Amino acid sequence: MRIMGVDYGDARTGIAVSDMMNFMTGDAFVIESWKPETVAEEIAREARSREVGTIVLGLPKNMDGSLGERAEKCTAFGQLLREKTGLEVIMWDERRTTVDAHRILFESGKNGKKRKKTVDAVAASLILEGYLESIR
Numbered sequence: 059m060r061i062m063g064v065d066y067g068d069a070r071t072g073i074a075v076s077d078m079m080n081f082m083t084g085d086a087f088v089i090e091s092w093k094p095e096t097v098a099e100e101i102a103r104e105a106r107s108r109e110v111g112t113i114v115l116g117l118p119k120n121m122d123g124s125l126g127e128r129a130e131k132c133t134a135f136g137q138l139l140r141e142k143t144g145l146e147v148i149m150w151d152e153r154r155t156t157v158d159a160h161r162i163l164f165e166s167g168k169n170g171k172k173r174k175k176t177v178d179a180v181a182a183s184l185i186l187e188g189y190l191e192s193i194r
Contacts (some may be wrong), residue, residue: 059111
């Protein structure tokens with residue numbers, strides 16, 4: 059079974075899916091919606107069609123490790139994902155993934171408008187890669 063990385067956001071949610079061997083990130087894309095129910099249903103649909111067995115959801119901790127309002131939203135979304143998918147949802151520390159994603163895209167020559175459309179997918183890939191490294 060594959061593993062799916064999720065970078066949950068207010069307007070866009072980045073998704074990354076591993077290869078079948080759970081060695082590296084394969085597909086990465088963005089779901090554009092601000093409604094948690096809609097996003098969770100789309101993730102559930104994608105998880106079924108891509109044979110996903112585990113979801114790794116980014117948990118945006120503060121730099122000091124504490125949990126703020128955004129982390130609470132992600133924790134609630136994680137519970138919604140469990141209900142919609144029936145899959146294990148692992149909360150993963152995602153500190154700096156969006157910053158790193160912007161840097162990666164900037165260094166590859168993507169301008170601000172193009173970065174905005176893909177940064178969440180890159181952040182989801184970084185979340186997934188971090189988790190995959192931890193289980194090797």
